[in-house]
Amino acid sequence: MKISVIIPVYNAEKFITQAVESALQFDDVFEVILVEDQSPDNALEVCKNLSVKFSRVKLFQHPDKKNHGAGASRNLGIEKASGEFIAFLDADDYYLSNRFDAEKELFKNIETDAVYGAIGVEYYSEKAKEQYYHIYQDKLDTVYKKTNPKDVCPGQMNLRGSFGLIHLDTLTLRKSALTKADRMFDVSLRLHQDTEFTTRLSFYLNFYTGINEDAIAIRGVHENNRITKVETKQINPASTKVLYWQKLKEWAEKEKRIPLEYKTHITRMHRSFEIANANFPKKLGMIFKYLILDYPSIRSGLYNINFREGLL
Template sequence: MNFFVSVIIPVYNVASFVEKAVISACTQPEVSEVIIINDGSTDNTLKIIKKLQKENNIIKVFSHFNEINKGRSATRNLGIQKATNKYIAFLDADDYYEDNRFSNDKTIFETDSSIEGVYNAVGFQFYRSIDKNEKDFFKLNTLTQKVAPENLYEALITSKYGYLHLNGLTLKRDVINKIGYFNESLKVAEDSYFLFKLALKVKLVGGILDRPLAKRGIHDSNVFDKKALYQKYTIKMYETLVIWCSKNKVANYIIDDLFKRIWLLKQKEKNRLYKDITHWAGFFYSNPKLLFSIFSIKYFPIIRFRKMLFPFFYKR
């Protein structure tokens, strides 16, 4: 079996980290191309990756049209489109792979041709001082046990056994035909959206979960520290996932659970009723398939707040 991997690295103003990331991908025996997409960097990032490209012919460098900044989703999507191998993997430019990142994945894919993806543990590399609470939190980005593919979505949406990270994924490239690309309207939480779609439609299995095969860089510029931004886009992520599920014949109980999550997050905003009505009316009006479903009744604020008058919709 030929097992060659295309590693996709989106880069934006990561001059301090990108060389380590790229070299860690190039030194993996299974990697035959490292696809770097420059997302409109304004520091020395482009200069560094051009230098690395001259030193190693498996490195391919691309940019968006007119070298503009389009965000992580659009940048990864361009990388997927440029990939030529059967297998793809992702690496953030401020992170890096450990040695033998893909050796166990190769064995798994060779053992069972029906497997479409493998997930592995990802650890942390600290580039700033951290307190005790952070140290306890940043232990290992993984699931604590292997989960049957048909149960993976539930495990991820509930965080029952932990979390996954894109750096630990190896996928057959053609799974994109099943689930589509990253959502370019999401500034953050685009990775969760992608992982949820994978778990719903793709046969993913656990690889190495007790030790990291990649490391995430923890530094002062990490986007996951921006809580307000995540709160806003987590709602948007769930909404886009609802739309995707409704178009891809996902079971209604899963869609209902997503609506409940959206509802609870919206309630935390403590908006006035008219603002919530405007939000939900706009959402359902722009998605006719959901507008003409029980969900548009069950989750419309006036009815939701008066559920005692409509017990039929709220039976447990």
């Protein structure tokens, strides 16, 4: 295999060396592409040193040298990648020694476009564990069981019950298959752009389950995790989810090949998070509106409200 590992780098000077070295342990990793995204710390200098020390490490920045977010950084990495396969790694995470074991077998099948597996968790400090254990605990995050590729897209949309998670750290893509997709990462989303990407991409590509009973990568949790900080703030989490479902709704409205069942579900989920995110007067108005038009949206919306407030 000839794998390009793409690492967006922002505020990760303490962790990026570990991430890079975990990728370089594999002979199949042809290159590690660092996309430095105007970090406020010393990450750029660390990346420069890594690119000098290791011939397989390549460093890029956005043309204007400004911050564009993880999605845009991954898009730039895909553009610069010259490997036959593409894998992703967050700058504060790392690969385990079995990371590409399943890929070596599954990609022998030319119909395999993507392979995903399970991710574990490590708390980099006791303070981080105290703050975030209630979110990640010590469990594996993955798709719960080996899944037929045709069921991966609706599964990620929770169309048929609980499904699980595809984390980018565990995803490997056949680069040539990306021509089947409508686009890469949606740069307008600062949160959930990875979930939107894997959900939308799995509609076009054949996603196969790799190793999901053991971790193949580790999510590093520390006090400055950007996503974790957002998740634990006292804000309505529906405010970020409504944008995620809005983007899927816009995509579903344009993509003529999407089954009506998918479109109906996406619209319903978007409405439900709109209800959960609205202020009280608007919430009541939407409930009365959808009471006639789409009662399941109200039911889902009320669930999201209760979940947010800790009632469920």
